[in-house]
Amino acid sequence: MGDSFAYAKDKWDKSHATPDFKVRDLVLGSTTKFNNIKGCKKLKESFAGPFVIKNLHGENSVEVELSEELSNKCPTFPVSLIKPYKASDAEMFPLRN
Template sequence: MEDSFASAKDKWDKSHSTPDFKVGYLVLVSTTSFNNIKGCKNLKDSFSGPSAIKALHGENAIEVESSEELRNKHPTLPVSLVKPYKSSDAEKFP
């Protein structure tokens, strides 16, 4: 039984990495649980932002700065609902 637990843990550790977010980084917040967006759910954006990280709460939660889209939401979010923001290159995409 211990061998199967160790094997499952090794497989999980290989496919999951700890996020390396830092205060001030820009992130996109998932809108899957947003109920305050009007209109067709199929046409809404998957992510809102970018929002800056205000504070880190352990490895699994972050606090983001409030924006207009996040005004009714709690600012502390699990890292599973955010992804790093990658800005586009101004020369390639004017």
């Protein structure tokens, strides 16, 4: 049993990268836990944001500054539910907002 745990840990360590978030970074937060967003659940956005990271809580969670419409939500996200925000290039995609 110990060998299987060691093997699984070894595989996890090889494929897992620790997220590199810093305060003031822009991130997108997953909407999987946002149950009361209006509209059809199937058509809602997968990620909301961008949000600014306000505080880091260890390696596994971050606190973000939420927009006014999401102010009733908990501003702390586990790092598994956020991803870095990448702005789209205005020259390549002129019609995007």
